[in-house]
Amino acid sequence: MKYNIIRDGWIKIPADSFPLDSGEINGNRLLIGLNQLFIRISGKNILIDAGLGNKCDFTDLGLLDYQKPRELLHELSKIxxxxxxxxxxxxxxxxxxxxxxxxFLDAGKLAPTFTNALYYIQERELxxxxxxxxxxxxxxxPDDYEPLTASGRLVMLDGDSEVIPGLSVGLAPGHSPGHQVVIIQSGSxxxxxxxxxxxxxxxxxLEVVTEHDLDTKELLKARRKWIALAHENRWECIFCHAVRDVMSTI
Ligand SMILES: [Zn+2]
Structure with missing residues (x-):
């Protein structure tokens, strides 16, 4: 299976909001990564997650320190x-x-970044x-997702679904109500x-949760289920907020 881990860049968040013993802490800020996945499967080019984007000044949103500009499109161009x-x-x-x-902002107007893509999300998340x-x-x-609905590019999923052969999602709520995980299978x-x-x-x-997790009980239940599957089947797991050790079995 051919795939590429894409690194949109780092962000620094309040250290007490995200327990991470091995993390790089500066003052009260913790450095974390923001990783996506590019994969080509069943003849389609697929991007999993889209990073921070460049359209806002995120300091307005309380995110005080982050790499600028973001690397997502540059990383894709490199491949x-x-x-x-x-x-x-x-x-x-x-x-x-x-x-x-x-x-992104196209001459001051919000527009989908990936003009030919369909964007998939759980309906309950929206x-x-x-x-x-x-x-x-x-x-x-809303600037992140309403332009997608307006342009007819958003596809709603309802629970565990096969998106295309070899590419499936599973509901894993708790961090957010419609959070989903992605399973990519090719051969063994x-x-x-x-x-x-x-x-x-x-x-x-199992017991580690962050300040950003909406429903801890739901999260731990979903985590227990998916960790068992990943462990038993020796899945390669990709960690979206890792700086080092971005991928491993668990
Ligand atoms: Zn989140």
Missing amino acids: GIKPNDIDIVLLTHLHYDHAGGCT EYARSLDSPDRCGYY ETVFFSGDLFSVVEHTN
Whole structure:
């Protein structure tokens, strides 16, 4: 199976919000990575998660320090992929550090970044994002996803689903209500993109949760289920917030 881990760049978050013993802490800030996956399967170019994007000044959103500009498109270009080559963007959930790169400012107007792609998300995730009252957006920003619905590019999934042969998603709620994980299978090989279900290898310890997890009980239940599957079947797991050790079996 041919795939590439894409590194959108680093962000620094409040250290007490994200337990990570091996992390690089400066003052009260913890450095974490923001990793995506590019894969070609069943003749389609697929991007899993879209990073932070370049359209906002994230200091306005309380994210005080982050790498600028973001590397997602540059990293894709390094492997010969242009934005309009992407057929499918699969989002684990709609928080801005995973969905921000879905849209960009095109001469001051919001537009989908990947013009030929369909974007896949759990319907319940979009419903939850839309149910939140401004200004407390809890990590959801309509600019990241409303332009996709407006252009007819958003595809809603309802629970565990096969997107195309070899590419499936599984519901893994808790971090957010419609959070999904991604399973890619080719022959005997399986790659697992866990999103924020466990976003660094240290969080495969069942009891570790972060301040960003909405429903801890749901999260630990989902984590128990998916860790068992990943462990038993020797899946290669990709950790989206890792700086080092971005991929391993668990
Ligand atoms: Zn998140």
